Amino acid sequence: MNHKTDPNGLVSLAGFDVRLVLKKVRRVTIAVLPPFGEVRVTAPVGTPQATIEAIVSERRAWIENKIAGFPADPGKERRYGEGEYALLWGRRLRILPRVGTPGVLLVPEGMILSARTDEPKKRAAALEAFYRKEVQTEAQKLLPVLSAMTGLSPSKLTVRKMGRRWGTCYHREGTVNLSLSLAAYPPACLSYVLLHELLHLRYPDHGRDFHAALDRYMPDNRAVAAELNRLHRLSSAAWAEE
Ligand SMILES: [Zn+2]
Structure with missing residues (x-):
């Protein structure tokens, strides 16, 4: 941009x-x-x-x-409960907590978040499992498009909980990993990270050729990357009630 x-x-x-x-x-x-x-x-x-x-x-x-007013009260802990929010593909949805079979159901009022018990860590796990499935599904849709464009496809694509990274590529093994947290951000962010990691199959480092390819396949990649990092900085507060 x-x-x-x-x-x-x-x-x-x-x-x-x-x-x-x-x-x-x-x-x-x-x-x-x-x-x-x-x-x-x-x-x-x-x-x-x-x-x-x-x-x-x-x-x-x-x-x-x-x-x-947006950052959470530092003394307040995320409970994934009543009055809190969860992000999904760049939208902020009200959490409607339930006890039952673990899972997420999207409804007009927000997101029904079910877990076996009402413990926050169980609800967090149910949300993470949902995020993982969302990223997996969307990445599987994107992959044929990006592979046709670049001529690159990973030997294996996995979605996992990652610490500080959005994705990794082991170019020798040909495997790509994506962070399940990408489900929180606008879909363009996932496209960018998947393209970025795919290109590492050909260019292991962030050299000139890597960036030239990135610019060719996704001209606004810098803006998308900046937006992802900006939203991520802000998102630590997005769950709390206003
Ligand atoms: Zn990279």
Whole structure:
């Protein structure tokens, strides 16, 4: 994404990452939005950036206060229970906890999250199992497309709980692993990570050839990667009730 030419792109204004929307409105408005506490500024078409920046700067305390409302109270622990939320493919869904056969059912009100007992760790495990299945299903749909494009396919594709990484590739064995947490973020993030790891089958490091291939197959890969990392930073707070 090129910030200079994309009127709805992310821009840095007065020290905030701002989603700037230019449209036919009469005045500049600022909102801090769920699920991630994103700052969105709507401004009349043609407003000079300096004017917008001055308005954002003036409301700094209010914006910071709003953003601070998103992070969870550090003393509060995630319980995967009533009043909490879970992310799924970039959406934030209310958790409706139940005791029963472990699993997830999506309903208009949110996500029914069932586990054998009402212990948070059982519900967390049920959600992780669901995430793993979601990523597996979506990756299996993407794989033929990306393989046809790149001529690369892994000997084995697995989805697992990973610490700090989104994916790994063991190019000697030809295997690719994906993090089950990718189910929390917009689908483009999974496409990006899967393409990234597939390309490691041909280019083991992050050298020039690797990036040239990435740019060729997914021209906006840098923006998607930046968005994934940005949403991930914000997501530690996305589960809590506002
Ligand atoms: Zn890599």
